[in-house]
Amino acid sequence: MERIDCDVVIVGAGASGLTAANKLKDAGKSVVVLEARDRIGGRLWTDDIDGAMLEIGGQWVSPDQDALIETLDELGLETYERYREGENVYIAEDGERRLFEGDIFPVPAKTEGEIVGLIEKLDQLVAEIDPDAPWAHPRAKELDEVSFAEWLGTQTDDEEAKLNIGMFIAGAMLTKPAHAFSALQALLMAASAGSFSHLVDADFILDKRVVGGLQQVPLLLAERLGGAVRLGQAVRTIRWAGLTEDGAPASDSGVVAVTDSLEVHARRVIVAVPPVLISRISYEPPLPRRQHQLHQHLSMGFVIKVHAVYETPFWRADGLSGTAFSPYELCHEAYDNTNHEDPRGTLVGFVSDEEADGVFTLSAEERKERILESLSHYYGEQAKHPVVYYESDWGSEEWTRGAYAASFDMGGLARYGSDLRAPVGPIHFSCSDMAGKGYQHVDGAIRVGREVAAEILAG
Numbered sequence: 365m366e367r368i369d370c371d372v373v374i375v376g377a378g379a380s381g382l383t384a385a386n387k388l389k390d391a392g393k394s395v396v397v398l399e400a401r402d403r404i405g406g407r408l409w410t411d412d413i414d415g416a417m418l419e420i421g422g423q424w425v426s427p428d429q430d431a432l433i434e435t436l437d438e439l440g441l442e443t444y445e446r447y448r449e450g451e452n453v454y455i456a457e458d459g460e461r462r463l464f465e466g467d468i469f470p471v472p473a474k475t476e477g478e479i480v481g482l483i484e485k486l487d488q489l490v491a492e493i494d495p496d497a498p499w500a501h502p503r504a505k506e507l508d509e510v511s512f513a514e515w516l517g518t519q520t521d522d523e524e525a526k527l528n529i530g531m532f533i534a535g536a537m538l539t540k541p542a543h544a545f546s547a548l549q550a551l552l553m554a555a556s557a558g559s560f561s562h563l564v565d566a567d568f569i570l571d572k573r574v575v576g577g578l579q580q581v582p583l584l585l586a587e588r589l590g591g592a593v594r595l596g597q598a599v600r601t602i603r604w605a606g607l608t609e610d611g612a613p614a615s616d617s618g619v620v621a622v623t624d625s626l627e628v629h630a631r632r633v634i635v636a637v638p639p640v641l642i643s644r645i646s647y648e649p650p651l652p653r654r655q656h657q658l659h660q661h662l663s664m665g666f667v668i669k670v671h672a673v674y675e676t677p678f679w680r681a682d683g684l685s686g687t688a689f690s691p692y693e694l695c696h697e698a699y700d701n702t703n704h705e706d707p708r709g710t711l712v713g714f715v716s717d718e719e720a721d722g723v724f725t726l727s728a729e730e731r732k733e734r735i736l737e738s739l740s741h742y743y744g745e746q747a748k749h750p751v752v753y754y755e756s757d758w759g760s761e762e763w764t765r766g767a768y769a770a771s772f773d774m775g776g777l778a779r780y781g782s783d784l785r786a787p788v789g790p791i792h793f794s795c796s797d798m799a800g801k802g803y804q805h806v807d808g809a810i811r812v813g814r815e816v817a818a819e820i821l822a823g
């Protein structure tokens with residue numbers, strides 16, 4: 365077994381762990397980053413699939429994400445705007461295809477009124493929520509005990525309004541059905557992006573992409589660490605001294621992170637993995653009861669990101685922006701995802717939660733057919749014939765287990781949220797799925813990485 369000694373060992377070479385590692389290194393600390401996969405980046409993964417550059421994981425940057433934007437500037441990365449000229453498509457319950465401009469879907473006037481009213485109501489509630497402490501809201505417990513679907517039902521009986529508003533958080537963000545998470549969890553999701561209106565505004569939330577791909581962020585962050593990142597090193601065990609009865613570290617002997625071939629001895633460890641994977645590591649002695657409990661109340665959402673590349677962005681010639689929504693379609697949202705200066709056109713569509721479960725019961729061929737059929741409802745027959753087709757399936761990725769990120773079950777956020785990021789002796793936690801601002805996004809991963817590094821430097 366090879367032994368390495370350093371100040372801080374970081375488990376996970378995603379954006380969060382690598383940000384923390386860079387901040388610590390810049391402050392003069394020695395760091396080692398242990399990564400289970402044979403690549404850097406975690407949920408950021410830009411790859412060549414059949415000759416097309418695809419963003420298999422995260423890709424969009426919105427204007428409020430200042431931690432990510434600062435990092436892009438520091439790394440010298442350029443951004444470009446998502447194509448958005450022309451009309452958007454909405455498909456109604458009866459299958460009618462309607463074109464529209466702006467954010468509000470072309471629905472009957474009564475439904476439109478309900479949608480506008482719900483957005484206003486949600487914006488007001490979201491303004492009361494501190495994304496770093498949603499559990500501190502005076503009605504946190506009450507809002508965490510009602511599902512978002514039920515809460516919507518208390519506001520309106522207009523089914524189409526409920527489905528559309530639900531979609532912005534359920535299918536499009538937490539990627540769980542609206543009955544599976546609380547109203548408080550929905551408010552956190554919106555508060556983390558600044559307002560509910562921001563989530564409704566595709567031009568805001570899906571504003572820019574990075575030339576050459578967003579995986580360059582973790583790749584360049586890793587490069588700055590020299591040889592400190594070790595790939596193919598799944599951390600199996602973390603040894604530490606435990607806590608005394610009053611919660612203080614039992615000794616200052618530090619930690620040992622153990623993989624199949626390495627032992628890294630350090631003063632502190634940052635476990636920078638999705639929270640659902642924290643308990644995949646054995647802790648000797650075990651983590652306290654509170655962590656044992658809280659880690660069982662988080663789960664990953666599930667979405668298939670579908671990439672379809674065509675010889676040309678044919679929809680543009682039809683006057684379409686590529687932006688398309690329908691709560692009644694298998695692909696509930698889809699966009700023009702053409703790469704910077706690429707003559708070929710790319711569409712990206714999303715199949716979420718129970719719809720994703722459903723299509724994974726089909727053969728790969730049938731699934732592709734169903735998904736392309738859905739895209740063709742938005743863009744016409746040509747959508748059925750891509751030259752490259754790919755489904756990002758993060759549910760099958762052992763070191764992620766879902767997409768986009770983790771959220772609490774009903775009641776879990778108010779009950780456990782405040783302890784999610786609390787360090788346990790020399791063990792610290794960092795991940796986008798623990799962020800307030802930028803929650804579930806790269807921006808949040810960077811923010812938490814910075815904060816955990818500062819916490820260690822201050823201690």
Ligand SMILES: Cc1cc2nc3c(=O)[nH]c(=O)nc-3n(C[C@H](O)[C@H](O)[C@H](O)COP(=O)(O)OP(=O)(O)OC[C@H]3O[C@@H](n4cnc5c(N)ncnc54)[C@H](O)[C@@H]3O)c2cc1C
Binds near residue numbers: 375381398406420
């Ligand atoms: C399909 C998809 C689309 C997305 N779209 C966007 C988007 O457009 N914009 C946006 O901002 N965000 C998006 N996201 C979310 C964003 O990618 C993540 O929030 C962010 O990358 C998470 O970074 P992280 O470092 O917190 O975690 P991760 O990237 O998950 O990194 C954790 C790392 O830990 C490693 N690991 C796990 N267990 C161990 C272990 N025991 N030992 C060693 N290593 C371990 C993993 O392999 C991984 O590399 C998307 C995510 C997905 C999946």
